[in-house]
Amino acid sequence: MLCYEVLHAKGYRLTPQRILVLKTIYHADNHISAEEIYEQLHDRFPYINKSTIYRILELLSGLKLVTESNLGDGCIRYHAAIKGHHHHLICRICGKVIDLEESTLGPLKASMLRDYGFDADLRHMVISGVCSDCRSS
């Protein structure tokens, strides 16, 4: 797994805790929160500490090995950066999450660069609203 090499190359240690957190994020089906990671790991490896999880996630996020998303449920959720970026449309009625291709917001990014000189970081946008199903009912 390339992640291990990145850590090592930047001089970070390959600790069991870091390996477990990386594996958990890579094997998760969808976006996973810090607390979910902690619970999953603590069940199997009780020696793992909560603060360690948070510090590892901060590190991995800084190294862009994982991506943070705030899906509006009050906690930050993580997913493997290598799986690609995408945006989320969240229905505020039914809670459904629709994934958008990263390229969808290309025109928006271009217009903000043109009009404001602002280089927007549009990798994990979260947009709240009402989905088509809930609008029709």
Place this chain on the structure above:
Amino acid sequence: MLCYEVLHAKGYRLTPQRILVLKTIYHADNHISAEEIYEQLHDRFPYINKSTIYRILELLSGLKLVTESNLGDGCIRYHAAIKGHHHHLICRICGKVIDLEESTLGPLKASMLRDYGFDADLRHMVISGVCSDCRSS
């Protein structure tokens, strides 16, 4: 102040705590966090309770008298809804906040409705990135 009438009309009581929170938000120059509101008020009126502030903000937000924004600094910030909605571009280097007119994202809203049937709630968008000053240096 119209807010008081809205509260009264919906059957909510006009308590001193609610009046103080409303005044604080309306007199704040920029977006203000729950904790800042609590600190300001608690200095002058020590009887004001933290949980009351949070519950009042929840109520006012639900009634759309104030607008919530998550500016990415880990806390929700509030501003008076009557002052109008706008979006924020936040520079992740220098922290500068650029305000965008609400209408700027009109095309984006239209395209999401067209392509996904999704009625996006684009009233307090927060977009992270790098501002023109920081890009040139």
Place this chain on the structure above:
DNA sequence: GTTGCAAATGCAACTTGTTGCATTTGCAAG
């Protein structure tokens, strides 16, 4: 295989925000 030590972890205390419940109070009716 040992050793040294900075990096990483575990622990406990702390901060920030939330919740359940007893007490207080705004306010409408008499």
Place this chain on the structure above:
DNA sequence: CTTGCAAATGCAACAAGTTGCATTTGCAAC
């Protein structure tokens, strides 16, 4: 001006996340 009571508040306990510091450990050098 009282009174009654649901609504609102204060309090204290709790949950989630953070931080400082002592202890442990990955790993490079020998």
